[in-house]
């Protein structure tokens with residue numbers, strides 16, 4: 001297994017010690033992992049390419065790498081973000097930049113905090129692909145005694161579940177940082193799930209996907225874990241840090257920060273009301289005060305929890 005990294009000094013350190021000290025200090029990587037700073041070496045003979053850079057940086061890299069892939073390489077996106085500007089899901093970015101058809105583009109999404117996985121604690125996930133055989137191939141490749149992947153044909157639902165949960169985790173982090181309690185957290189998780197489901201259904205996803213690992217599962221993990229970068233980022237804002245201060249204090253990617261704007265734009269494009277996402281955008285991108293935003297969210301017009309019995313929900 002070959003791991004590509006940007007910085008030659010980190011690549012050399014990984015090969016010399018078997019440890020990625022900048023991202024996973026203290027974790028011994030399997031002997032089978034070799035690192036390289038040369039993307040051509042990593043792509044050469046790659047049957048399966050796992051893509052895990054931050055979502056806003058994926059397109060330029062993939063464009064640069066376009067000539068490197070074999071025509072049969074299967075792509076697995078771990079990226080839980082939506083591209084700013086185009087509002088494209090990562091599977092769409094991968095398809096556009098590699099030329100791969102739907103049978104070669106998969107998404108792996110679920111409650112998968114990296115630190116717990118490298119500690120080999122049990123986790124489950126979903127491999128989504130339009131082609132069931134490809135999904136099964138990736139499922140087999142990553143199934144271990146401590147990692148249990150399920151297949152799913154709903155790529156849009158799985159991907160959107162992963163991207164929207166980051167935005168909701170930011171919101172939960174804010175209310176946790178403000179000391180607003182567990183009722184507020186439960187309300188945001190539940191209505192956040194409704195928000196993700198509404199948008200997903202409008203985009204052609206199966207609503208039941210959001211009750212699964214890539215929906216509810218990932219919301220629970222991300223909104224309740226101190227390991228979550230999105231939750232931690234929101235928490236800092238809730239404690240009173242400015243957005244710039246929170247960015248400085250965050251060394252890894254909190255995808256929801258940029259993606260909140262893209263998710264909000266998707267809501268506008270598909271005519272879906274996303275009030276929690278709008279609240280996160282107001283705090284992070286429009287300079288609004290968290291206390292005012294929470295007040296505004298709570299004082300919205302009262303609504304039924306659901307309209308009718310066909311799963312169409314009111315805005316929350």
Ligand SMILES: NC(=O)c1ccc[n+]([C@@H]2O[C@H](COP(=O)([O-])OP(=O)(O)OC[C@H]3O[C@@H](n4cnc5c(N)ncnc54)[C@H](O)[C@@H]3O)[C@@H](O)[C@H]2O)c1
Pocket residue numbers: 006023052053054055057061078079080081112113114115251252253255
């Ligand atoms: N860490 C997790 O627990 C976890 C779990 C599931 C999914 N993900 C998803 O995986 C993706 C990556 O997250 P992460 O945790 O690895 O983030 P990270 O911040 O730890 O690492 C991001 C990586 O992208 C690289 N990168 C940053 N800017 C770059 C650029 N301009 N060009 C090339 N490379 C660049 C960095 O060098 C780094 O290796 C995100 O979409 C995240 O949502 C993360």
Ligand SMILES: O=P(O)(O)OC[C@H](O)CO
Pocket residue numbers: 080110111112113114166169218221222227228229230231253254255
């Ligand atoms: O640390 P976060 O907030 O990016 O979340 C990591 C994973 O997506 C959890 O499944």
